[in-house]
Amino acid sequence: MGALTLSKVTKSFGKTEVIKGVDLHVGEGEFCVFVGPSGCGKSTLLRMIAGLEDVTSGTVTLDSREITDEAPAKREIAMVFQTYALYPHLTVRDNMSLALKQAGEPKAKIDQATARAAAMLALEPYLDRRPAELSGGQRQRVAIGRAIVRTPKLFLFDEPLSNLDAALRVQTRIEIARLHRELGATMVYVTHDQVEAMTLADKIVVLRAGIVEQVGSPMELYNNPANTFVAGFIGSPQ
Ligand code: ADP
Ligand code: MG
Numbered sequence: 001m002g003a004l005t006l007s008k009v010t011k012s013f014g015k016t017e018v019i020k021g022v023d024l025h026v027g028e029g030e031f032c033v034f035v036g037p038s039g040c041g042k043s044t045l046l047r048m049i050a051g052l053e054d055v056t057s058g059t060v061t062l063d064s065r066e067i068t069d070e071a072p073a074k075r076e077i078a079m080v081f082q083t084y085a086l087y088p089h090l091t092v093r094d095n096m097s098l099a100l101k102q103a104g105e106p107k108a109k110i111d112q113a114t115a116r117a118a119a120m121l122a123l124e125p126y127l128d129r130r131p132a133e134l135s136g137g138q139r140q141r142v143a144i145g146r147a148i149v150r151t152p153k154l155f156l157f158d159e160p161l162s163n164l165d166a167a168l169r170v171q172t173r174i175e176i177a178r179l180h181r182e183l184g185a186t187m188v189y190v191t192h193d194q195v196e197a198m199t200l201a202d203k204i205v206v207l208r209a210g211i212v213e214q215v216g217s218p219m220e221l222y223n224n225p226a227n228t229f230v231a232g233f234i235g236s237p238q
Contacts, residue, residue, distance in 0.1 A: 001063060002153035002186030003028045004049065009058035011044055011210075018044055020210040021058070026188060026203070031180050033197045034190045035233050036207035042190040045207075046156045049188065050079045062154060073103075078147035079156040082163060084139045086131040086146075093118075093127040096145045103150075110149075117145040120179065137168040141175070148183070157189040161196065169193075173200065194235050198222070206230050 004026040011019035019041045026032040034042045047053035049060055051072035060068045067075050086095050096117055100110045118124045121141045131139055140160060147155060157176070161169045173196055180187055180200075191197055197204055198218045206213040206221065206229075214226040218234070225231035 001028060003063055004154060004186060004188065005059075005061040006045075006049070007059045007061070009045070009048065009060065010056045011041070011048060011053065012056045017056075018210050019048070019056075022210075022212055024205060024212065024215070026186055029184050029186055030202045031177075031187045031189065031200055032203045032205060033201035034188065034205050034207055035192065035194075035197050036213075038192070040207045041210045042207060043158055046079065046158050046188065046190060049154075050077050050156055051075055052079070076150075076153045077156060078150055078152040078154075079158065080140075080143050080147050080160045082159040084131070084143040086139060086142055088131050091128050091130055092123060092134070092142050092145075095131070095142055096123075096149050099146065099150050113149040113151070114145075117148040120148065120182065121145050121175065135168075136164055137172060140164060140172060144176070144179070148179070153186065155185055155187045157187065159190055159192070161191070161193070169196075176200065194233070198234070204234070206233055 006022050006024040009019060009022045010017060022045065036042055044053060048055050051070060055068050059066055093114060097110045097114045100113060118127055121144060123141055123145055126134060126138060161172050164172060177200055189200060201218050203215060204218055204221050205215050208229060214221060214230045221230060221234045222236050225234055225236045
């Protein structure tokens with residue numbers, strides 16, 4: 001569950017084409033990392049996969065179901081953003097369970113899913129607090145918890161750690177790696193941090209100006225970068 005295929009995907013804003021024909025396959029359970037300079041189209045690609053942005057041409061397929069024009073709520077995809085976007089007036093518990101409530105799930109299922117996510121993310125002591133009473137790292141864990149409770153097939157992360165300080169970044173990165181192992185879900189993760197890319201990825205996609213420059217495992221890209229641009233991003237000796 002959770003195999004993702006992009007076929008000839010393009011995106012234009014007005015007359016400017018910012019995604020220029022992306023073909024990509026992310027296998028079931030794979031951890032795929034997008035890297036590339038600011039403005040190369042990483043967030044736009046994620047937002048199209050999530051359905052938050054229309055695709056100009058091409059198709060998006062999840063487990064052999066074409067979802068190109070499907071509403072975001074129907075996609076079985078959860079997205080975690082750089083800014084936590086939690087509801088300030090709701091407790092941690094209610095922030096995490098809101099999507100399930102809105103989907104009309106029974107209370108027993110909501111409670112069970114919320115408890116499981118809280119346990120996985122060590123958030124049990126904080127369930128009755130509001131976001132303002134949490135540290136930045138705890139808030140980001142709540143944002144991840146909110147994604148987990150829906151048990152999506154595919155997780156999308158857009159630079160989820162970039163607002164955290166260095167120590168918390170390492171700790172949260174290790175947690176995300178553990179979650180990936182425990183959930184077995186497919187993950188697509190955007191970062192501009194080389195260490196995050198090299199340690200988390202099964203597969204790295206190097207993007208440049210809306211085009212895929214190279215796809216491969218961290219070691220393939222490190223040892224055989226296609227060009228100096230890729231080498232620069234991956235940190236290979238040049
Ligand atoms: P990244 O996440 O890699 O930094 P983005 O996907 O945010 O890049 O942006 C890719 C390009 O698309 C940039 O040139 C950006 O200015 C442009 N862009 C993104 N969103 C919009 C929008 N809503 N309207 C117009 N241009 C946009
Ligand atoms: Mg971005």
